[in-house]
Every structure is written in structure tokens, then in C-alpha cells.
Amino acid sequence: MSETQTPIHGLGHSPRRKEDDRFIRGKGNYVDDVILPNMLHMAVLRSPLAHARIVSIDTSQAQALEGVVAVITGRDMAAHNLAWMPTLSADTQAVLALDKVVFQGQEVAAVVAESAYVAHDALELIDVEYEPLEPVVDPHRALEPDAPLIREDKPDQKSNHIFHWSQGDRAATDKAFAEAATVVSLDTFYPRCHPSPLETCGCVADVNPATGKATIWMTSQAPHAHRTLFALVAGLPEQNIRIISPDIGGGFGNKVPIYPGYVVATAASLLLGRPVKWVEDRTENLISTGFARDYHMTGEMALSADGKILGLRSKVIADHGAFNAAAQPTKYPAGLFHIFTGSYDVPAAYCEVDGAYTNKAPGGIAYRCSFRVTEASYLIERLVQKAATETGMDPVELRRRNFIQKDQFPYRSAVGWVYDSGDYQRALDLALEKLGYDELRREQKEKWERGELMGIGVASFTEVVGAGHGADFDIAGLRMFDSAELRVHPTGKAILKLGVKSQGQGHETTFAQIVASQLGIPASDITVVEGDTDNTPYGLGTYASRSTPVGGAAAAMVARKLRDKAVKIAAHLLETSEEDIEYSEGRFFVRGAPDRAKTIQDVAFAAYTNLPEGMEPGLEGVHYYDPPNMTFPFGTYCVVVDIDKGTGQWKTRKMVAVDDCGVRINPMIVEGQIHGGLTEGFGIAAMQLITFDEQGNCIGSNFTDYLLPTSWETPSFEIYETVTPSPHHPIGAKGVGESPTVGSPAAYVNAVLDALAPLGITNIDMPVTSDKVWAAMHEKGFV
Amino acid sequence: MLISVEVNGTERKADVEPRLLLVHFLREELGLTGTHIGCDTSGCGACTVLVDGVPVKSCTYLAVQADGRRVETVEGLMNGGALHPIQEAFKQEHGLQCGFCTPGMMLTAKALLASNPDPSEEDVRWAISGNVCRCTGYMNIVRAVRSAAAQIGSQS
Numbered sequence: 035m036s037e038t039q040t041p042i043h044g045l046g047h048s049p050r051r052k053e054d055d056r057f058i059r060g061k062g063n064y065v066d067d068v069i070l071p072n073m074l075h076m077a078v079l080r081s082p083l084a085h086a087r088i089v090s091i092d093t094s095q096a097q098a099l100e101g102v103v104a105v106i107t108g109r110d111m112a113a114h115n116l117a118w119m120p121t122l123s124a125d126t127q128a129v130l131a132l133d134k135v136v137f138q139g140q141e142v143a144a145v146v147a148e149s150a151y152v153a154h155d156a157l158e159l160i161d162v163e164y165e166p167l168e169p170v171v172d173p174h175r176a177l178e179p180d181a182p183l184i185r186e187d188k189p190d191q192k193s194n195h196i197f198h199w200s201q202g203d204r205a206a207t208d209k210a211f212a213e214a215a216t217v218v219s220l221d222t223f224y225p226r227c228h229p230s231p232l233e234t235c236g237c238v239a240d241v242n243p244a245t246g247k248a249t250i251w252m253t254s255q256a257p258h259a260h261r262t263l264f265a266l267v268a269g270l271p272e273q274n275i276r277i278i279s280p281d282i283g284g285g286f287g288n289k290v291p292i293y294p295g296y297v298v299a300t301a302a303s304l305l306l307g308r309p310v311k312w313v314e315d316r317t318e319n320l321i322s323t324g325f326a327r328d329y330h331m332t333g334e335m336a337l338s339a340d341g342k343i344l345g346l347r348s349k350v351i352a353d354h355g356a357f358n359a360a361a362q363p364t365k366y367p368a369g370l371f372h373i374f375t376g377s378y379d380v381p382a383a384y385c386e387v388d389g390a391y392t393n394k395a396p397g398g399i400a401y402r403c404s405f406r407v408t409e410a411s412y413l414i415e416r417l418v419q420k421a422a423t424e425t426g427m428d429p430v431e432l433r434r435r436n437f438i439q440k441d442q443f444p445y446r447s448a449v450g451w452v453y454d455s456g457d458y459q460r461a462l463d464l465a466l467e468k469l470g471y472d473e474l475r476r477e478q479k480e481k482w483e484r485g486e487l488m489g490i491g492v493a494s495f496t497e498v499v500g501a502g503h504g505a506d507f508d509i510a511g512l513r514m515f516d517s518a519e520l521r522v523h524p525t526g527k528a529i530l531k532l533g534v535k536s537q538g539q540g541h542e543t544t545f546a547q548i549v550a551s552q553l554g555i556p557a558s559d560i561t562v563v564e565g566d567t568d569n570t571p572y573g574l575g576t577y578a579s580r581s582t583p584v585g586g587a588a589a590a591m592v593a594r595k596l597r598d599k600a601v602k603i604a605a606h607l608l609e610t611s612e613e614d615i616e617y618s619e620g621r622f623f624v625r626g627a628p629d630r631a632k633t634i635q636d637v638a639f640a641a642y643t644n645l646p647e648g649m650e651p652g653l654e655g656v657h658y659y660d661p662p663n664m665t666f667p668f669g670t671y672c673v674v675v676d677i678d679k680g681t682g683q684w685k686t687r688k689m690v691a692v693d694d695c696g697v698r699i700n701p702m703i704v705e706g707q708i709h710g711g712l713t714e715g716f717g718i719a720a721m722q723l724i725t726f727d728e729q730g731n732c733i734g735s736n737f738t739d740y741l742l743p744t745s746w747e748t749p750s751f752e753i754y755e756t757v758t759p760s761p762h763h764p765i766g767a768k769g770v771g772e773s774p775t776v777g778s779p780a781a782y783v784n785a786v787l788d789a790l791a792p793l794g795i796t797n798i799d800m801p802v803t804s805d806k807v808w809a810a811m812h813e814k815g816f817v
Numbered sequence: 818m819l820i821s822v823e824v825n826g827t828e829r830k831a832d833v834e835p836r837l838l839l840v841h842f843l844r845e846e847l848g849l850t851g852t853h854i855g856c857d858t859s860g861c862g863a864c865t866v867l868v869d870g871v872p873v874k875s876c877t878y879l880a881v882q883a884d885g886r887r888v889e890t891v892e893g894l895m896n897g898g899a900l901h902p903i904q905e906a907f908k909q910e911h912g913l914q915c916g917f918c919t920p921g922m923m924l925t926a927k928a929l930l931a932s933n934p935d936p937s938e939e940d941v942r943w944a945i946s947g948n949v950c951r952c953t954g955y956m957n958i959v960r961a962v963r964s965a966a967a968q969i970g971s972q973s
Contacts, residue, residue, distance in 0.1 A: 050908050050909060050911075051908070051911070053916070054907070054908040054913060054916070055908070056916075057913055057916030057919050058891075058900065058904040058905075058907050058908055058913070058916075058919060058923070059851070059891070059892070059894075059895065059900075059904070060849070060850070060851020060852070060890065060891030060892045060894075060920050061851065062851075062916045062917075064850075064853070064917065066844075066850075066853075066854065067844075067850040069845075069848075069850075150841075151834070151836070151837075230951065231915070231917075231951055232853075232855045232861060232863055232915070232917040232918050232949065232950070232951050233853070233855065233915070233917045234855075281915075281916065282915065283853065283855075283915045283916070283917030284914075284915040284917060284951045284952055286951070315857045316855065316856040316857050316858065316860075316861075317857075537915055538914035538915030538916070538952045539914070540914065702911050703911070705911075706911045706914060706952075706953060706957060707914075709953055709954030709955075709956050709957065710914065710951070710952045710953050710954045711954075712954060713953075713954035713955070714951070736856070736858050736860065737856045737858060737860030737861055737949070738858065738860055742861075742949050742951070744946045744947070744948075744949060744955075745941075745942040745943075745945045745946050745948075745950075745955040745958070745959065746942055746943060746946040748954060748955050750956055751954065751956065
């Protein structure tokens with residue numbers, strides 16, 4: 035076999051994406067593109083009320099409509115013991131409501147018909163009589179003793195309180211506050227928003243009546259975990275369930291939970307013996323599937339006279355909606371919120387979170403976020419800004435004084451995190467240099483004197499991503515490891531199978547590059563397969579920026595396993611001892627005689643044709659990677675805004691982002707992830723809001739009311755990097771996809787508040803819309 | 818209702834319900850699943866196709882309205898075996914991630930370039946502002962459209 039001329043394209047290269055070849059031709063295969071012979075269509079009837087008893091459901095007219103095959107209610111599901119399902123937070127959620135509805139949009143009945151049009155027609159013919167109950171929309175109200183009880187289905191649930199959770203040392207923190215020269219406090223609400231991937235959720239369930247095999251094409255970010263949960267919920271043998279997560283049109287956490295529609299469609303296919311497709315429309319997606327945030331936060335920071343942070347406290351009321359369906363590791367009902375000390379060396383910290391049921395859609399999912407890191411990062415970066423304003427210190431100087439220094443890593447935080455690596459000062463310095471910070475501060479002063487408003491916002495975030503370690507982090511008991519299986523074929527081409535699942539992140543390209551970097555097989559010769567539980571090793575899936583930290587590590591480790599075997603085969607081929615073989619970029623050569631070499635392709639062929647005596651044939655392996663720690667990406671984001679006094683409208687003039695995600699696999703893809711995340715951060719800061727009226731009607735149930743950033747509003751970004759490798763990750767990489775969504779909202783809000791600080795305005799909750807800005811200025815008599 | 822629509826250069830006749838949406842006609846009746854449905858209310862642009870060269874959101878346009886007209890979908894972008902310069906540029910400039918908005922985005926771009934062969938960044942941002950992308954942040958899409966414009970310009 036001759037040496038290949040194809041470039042290897044390992045780490046640090048930006049080959050164009052393999053997956054694009056089908057997407058640009060319209061040949062992607064998303065769930066709604068799955069069209070099976072004899073397929074039925076399902077539509078779901080949803081509650082118009084947020085809180086009501088169901089008096090009766092009359093399905094007779096719907097049932098009689100031509101083309102309707104079945105009308106399914108909660109009673110039908112109960113007959114099969116499927117009226118309730120477990121959530122990812124060990125709560126129970128109604129699959130189809132039985133006696134009561136607890137949020138607007140809740141699933142009440144389903145119609146299965148020969149066409150989607152007929153199924154929707156039939157929904158209109160179902161007659162449900164409701165007896166309205168008092169809706170509980172505000173979580174503070176929900177926690178009052180006389181609040182109506184939302185979860186009457188749970189015998190032990192006597193109030194709307196779900197959990198109390200705390201982390202840190204309360205006494206030490208109280209002592210720090212007692213000794214502080216200054217205490218800064220901030221009440222802020224991180225509002226409910228929705229990930230809104232462009233593709234909604236859906237499935238095609240096909241249960242073969244002869245074999246009992248259930249094949250379910252599903253919009254799933256975690257197909258293996260979902261298969262296990264399906265097996266547990268439905269009592270189906272796990273080997274008889276195959277979940278295929280095909281091309282996914284964006285996830286952002288929205289496709290982590292299991293939704294009632296999946297369960298009903300699968301049950302319908304099982305009972306009817308035909309494939310059933312259910313794809314929700316956008317309104318259903320917005321009003322019933324996993325929302326994010328909804329954290330009412332109070333933060334307090336204790337400072338010394340010279341601007342050192344002495345302590346940090348936080349109290350949160352978390353609105354989880356009507357079912358606790360938050361996608362969180364089991365031990366952490368408030369996710370990783372206790373990363374709230376951020377990038378700072380804080381000696382004492384304590385946080386507590388209380389979860390509440392309300393009559394709103396369930397969720398609390400990690401929207402482009404590692405389990406509540408976003409809320410935590412927003413709180414600390416807003417507090418730092420407020421502390422700077424109140425102490426008269428430059429916010430940049432306050433950060434410098436309090437950063438964890440680079441020689442402190444690995445750094446153990448006051449609440450127990452061990453930060454793996456960082457150089458926060460370097461990222462901040464680079465951002466300020468690219469921004470032209472000092473010049474902008476001069477300009478700001480001059481403008482203020484002329485009565486014009488401009489602001490500079492800074493956020494120096496630290497994330498915590500890549501769960502597990504499995505002993506600490508599990509989802510519904512399943513440890514958060516991940517896996518890779520690598521098969522190198524006789525001709526030196528390979529197939530890599532993963533437990534994670536891309537929703538646009540480009541795994542087919544980047545994971546091939548990881549293997550290429552370790553084994554020297556060109557990335558273009560490696561096919562990546564994922565999202566099919568029959569054909570990939572078990573993994574916990576893609577969310578919370580865990581693909582590269584966990585799945586990427588598994589890919590590197592399995593490639594190293596095969597390389598170890600390849601060394602033995604090369605020694606055999608070169609008639610030397612294993613100890614004399616060196617490896618470099620796809621070549622195995624004799625130490626001191628680099629011309630005596632075999633390529634990985636030679637070795638692969640030999641693995642099937644010419645093995646050392648007694649060696650197991652083949653060149654294949656699998657690796658399950660349980661990370662020893664999380665990775666801690668960081669960076670500094672800076673935003674410059676100009677505010678129009680007449681309208682309150684703010685515009686981003688400049689946005690500079692410095693990200694450090696350790697070693698970059700494919701810089702082009704990393705930059706694309708950062709662009710996208712910064713845009714979602716901008717959207718959350720400026721416009722994305724799911725809210726409710728006092729009756730619990732969702733305001734934000736379509737893209738006219740729930741605003742997403744378009745090309746017209748979205749600013750351009752200037753992005754830069756520093757590289758501080760993770761010391762414990764096999765290739766030094768950290769996660770990156772969520773950093774910009776985690777870090778940037780505070781930068782935008784800090785910029786607006788920086789402009790308004792001379793007026794004494796210290797808080798405007800997101801989304802920071804022009805009417806809120808104008809009202810705040812008006813209240814201060816400025817306009 | 819009997820309709821006759823020229824889809825990607827081929828005349829397609831069908832007997833359709835008057836209420837059938839064009840996007841369902843394309844996806845379900847003709848199997849052209851490259852046109853996606855994102856919001857059902859013309860808010861996102863995933864379903865954009867060209868009708869007589871004009872971008873139309875096919876989730877709020879009836880199939881019968883396309884009777885006697887020329888419809889172009891993503892499946893019609895290639896010329897023989899060759900990618901259209903817009904397709905090539907989206908790949909080269911990393912103008913897509915999950916790929917769900919991409920067909921609609923490319924067709925809107927095609928209509929733009931037909932009327933404005935050398936668009937500024939602002940021109941592109943305005944033209945595609947009815948097409949939502951949740952992944953890319955638009956910067957690379959704008960680059961891709963302008964790069965395609967340059968490519969087409971250098972060919973002609």
C-alpha cells in the first residue's frame with residue numbers, strides 16, 4: 035500500500051464540512067422527511083386554559099370523521115398504564131391529561147388519521163368541557179401558603195414548592211459580609227425564553243406488529259438515554275427499541291426532554307400496527323416544550339475597601355412550570371448554578387435555590403447552556419458591573435483585582451469546583467486592546483457632556499462544561515460518560531461511531547479530525563455515524579457543551595488504543611521490536627531509521643492479512659470515557675452601544691469576543707459556533723421573551739410575538755482567541771458552543787446600563803427593549 | 818382542483834384540495850423534502866421557494882395559487898452535475914450549521930443576486946431578513962452570498 039497524498043487534516047485545520055454536501059442540495063434527512071408506506075399522521079389537542087378541571091371529553095364527532103383512525107385520550111393511555119411518564123428531574127408528567135390541566139398548551143387528546151389535514155380537522159370536533167381554576171402564574175404567589183395547589187395528582191405534594199437546594203458555606207459567607215466595607219446587591223430576573231430551533235420537535239414511530247420492534251425516528255439530542263427511558267416507561271424490551279435521531283434542525287437543549295407526543299405516537303403505532311408521524315407546529319413548540327431560565331435572582335457581593343470581593347450570596351426562586359421537567363443532573367436540581375463565583379477568587383460563597391410549580395409549560399432546560407451556568411454567569415457579571423458603579427471603580431479594574439490568577443490553577447472554588455485551567459487576564463487584555471477601551475472611555479465622557487449616551491459593557495465569564503465525572507453527574511441515574519467505536523477497514527478507511535449526536539455542530543467533520551490527529555488516517559477517509567441506537571455505542575448525547583469534552587475525548591482515546599495495536603503490527607512488518615517503533619502523522623518508523631516505515635494504511639491492511647502470530651485480527655475498538663473533571667472555557671466579551679434618547683433604542687456599535695476553549699479542533703467551526711452563540715445571547719438580551727398574562731395565556735406563542743434576531747438587527751462580531759489547553763482532556767480541548775450564549779447577555783445589558791449609570795439606573799431586566807430603556811430614562815427625568 | 822405547475826423545469830400536474838399548501842404539495846406530493854417547514858406563519862422563511870423568480874413563503878401560499886407558474890426549490894439549484902455558485906459558497910464560507918434554514922436562505926439569495934449582482938453587506942442583510950437562522954449568526958451567510966455574487970460576476 036502506498037502512502038496517501040490526501041491531507042490528514044488533524045487538529046487546527048479547517049476542512050469544509052462533510053455534512054454540507056447533503057444540506058446544500060436539499061438532501062438532508064430530518065424527521066419530517068421520513069415518509070413511510072402506510073403511514074398515519076397524528077395531531078394533538080391542547081388545553082386552552084392554564085388551570086382547569088376536565089369535566090368531560092366527547093370524541094364521538096371526531097371519531098366519526100372520514101379518515102380518522104383513532105382518537106386517544108388520557109383514559110385510553112391510562113388503560114395501558116401510560117397516562118403518566120417520568121421527567122428528567124424524577125417528577126411525573128401527564129402524557130395526556132386525565133382530570134385536570136395545569137398549563138395552557140397541555141396535551142389533552144390526540145387524533146390519528148390518514149392525513150395530517152384530517153387529523154387537524156378532527157381536533158376541532160373534540161368537545162372538552164373545562165371547569166376553570168385559579169391560575170398561578172407568578173412563582174412568588176405559588177409559594178404563598180394560600181396559593182391554589184397545582185399538583186393535586188401527587189399525594190405527598192401539599193404546596194407548590196418543589197425543592198430547596200443550597201451550596202457553599204453559609205456561616206463563612208455571612209462572616210465575610212459582616213466584615214465588608216461595601217455590600218452591593220442586585221435583584222434581577224432572567225426571564226423565560228425558548229430555544230426555538232428552526233426545526234420543531236417530532237417523531238415517526240414504526241412498531242412492527244410481527245416482531246414487536248419499535249423504530250422511532252425522533253428529534254433527540256440524546257437517543258441512547260431516550261431509548262432506555264422508553265424501555266422503562268413503556269415496559270418494552272430495550273433491544274426491541276431503536277431510536278434514530280436523523281439530521282436535527284437545531285437543538286439548543288429543546289430536544290433533550292421526552293415529550294408526550296413521542297409517547298402517544300409510539301403507543302398509537304403499537305396499537306394500530308402502522309407507522310405514525312407526529313410533528314408539532316411552531317405554536318405547539320413554543321407553548322409546550324422545554325423553555326429555559328425563568329430565574330428570579332437576588333445576588334449580594336461583599337467587598338473590602340480596596341475592591342476585593344470577600345463574599346458572594348445568592349437566593350433564587352426558580353419557576354419550573356407545572357411539571358418539574360428540568361433536564362439536570364440528578365444531584366443538582368438547580369444545575370450548575372453554584373459556578374456563580376465566575377472568574378473571581380471569592381473566599382466565601384453561598385447560594386440557595388427554591389423551585390416552584392406554576393401553571394406554565396414545564397421545562398427549565400439548558401438552552402445553549404451547561405445546566406444553569408447561564409443564569410449564574412449573568413448574575414455575577416451584572417453584580418461586578420454594579421459593584422464598579424457603586425464604588426466608583428472602573429469595571430475592568432475591579433475584574434483585574436479579583437480574577438483567579440493563572441498560577442492558581444487548578445483552582446478550588448469556595449463551593450468546591452476545581453477549575454482546570456485559565457488565564458483570564460490575558461483574555462481580558464486582548465479584548466480591551468481590540469476594542470480600544472481607553473479611547474472609548476474618553477469618547478463616552480465627551481458624549482455624556484454633550485448629552486449623548488453610549489455605554490461599554492464587559493463580561494469576563496467562566497463556564498463549566500463537559501459533564502461527568504459520572505459519579506457526580508447522571509441523568510435519571512445514567513452516568514454522564516460518552517463513547518466512541520472505531521473500525522479501521524483493510525484499505526485504511528475508517529468508520530467512527532459515537533454516543534453523542536450533532537444538531538448542526540459539525541461532528542461528521544470534527545470528530546473525524548480528532549481521529550485523524552491521533553492515527554494519521556485522513557479525516558476525509560473517516561465516516562462518522564451517530565444518532566442510531568442500534569448502530570452506535572451507548573452515550574448520554576449532545577447538550578451542555580459535552581460533545582468535545584466527553585465524546586471527543588472518547589474518540590481520541592479509542593484512536594490511541596488502535597494506535598497501540600498498530601505499533602505492534604508495524605514492528606512485525608518492519609521486523610523489529612515494538613519498543614523501536616516511533617509514530618508520527620500516520621507513519622510508523624524505526625527509531626533512528628525514518629526511511630524504514632509503514633503507513634497506517636499499510637498497518638490496517640496487515641491487521642487483516644499479515645498479523646503477528648497469536649494476535650487478534652482486525653483493527654477495531656471502543657472506548658467509554660468518564661471524564662475526571664469538567665472543562666472550564668472562559669473569555670471576555672465587550673459591547674459598545676449607543677442609545678437614542680428619543681426612543682430608548684440601543685444599537686450595538688461594536689462587539690469584541692475573546693474565547694478560550696483550549697485547543698481548537700476546526701477553527702472555522704469554532705468561529706461559527708461563536709457567531710451563533712453570540713447571536714442567541716443578543717436575542718436573549720434584546721428580544722426573546724416568553725411571558726404570560728394573568729390568566730396564564732402564553733404571550734410569545736408564534737414568531738410574531740416571540741421575536742428572534744434576524745440578519746437585520748444582529749450585529750457583526752469581531753472574534754479573537756487565546757488558547758489555554760485543558761490539562762486533563764486527551765487533546766486539551768474544552769467545550770465552546772455555549773460560551774457565547776452564556777457570556778454575552780451580561781455584556782449587552784452591562785453596556786446599556788453603563789450608558790445609563792450617570793442617571794442612577796442600575797437594573798433593567800432582559801429583554802432590554804427600547805420601551806423599557808425609555809421608561810427608565812423618563813422616570814429619572816432625563817427625557 | 819387540477820393544477821399544472823412547472824417545478825424545477827418539469828411540468829407537474831396534480832388534482833389537489835384547494836386548501837393544500839404549496840409546501841405540502843412540494844414535500845408530500847412531489848417528494849421534494851428539501852423545502853422545510855419552520856413556523857407555519859411566514860415568520861421564519863425556512864419554506865422559501867421561488868415562484869416566477871420571486872421568493873415566496875410556501876407555508877402560507879396555496880398550491881392552487883402556483884397553477885400555471887414556475888416554482889423553483891433547492892432541488893433545482895444544481896445545473897447538470899455542478900453546484901450552483903450559491904451552494905458552493907455556503908459550503909466554503911461555512912454559511913450553514915444544522916442546514917434547516919439553508920434551502921430557503923439560498924433561494925432568497927438567488928432572487929437577490931438576480932436583481933442585484935453586487936450587493937453590499939447591508940443589501941444582503943436586508944434581503945435575507947425574512948429568513949431566520951438560529952445557528953450561524955448570519956455573518957457567514959452574508960459572506961457566502963457576497964462570495965457567490967463575486968463568483969457569478971467573474972463567470973459572466
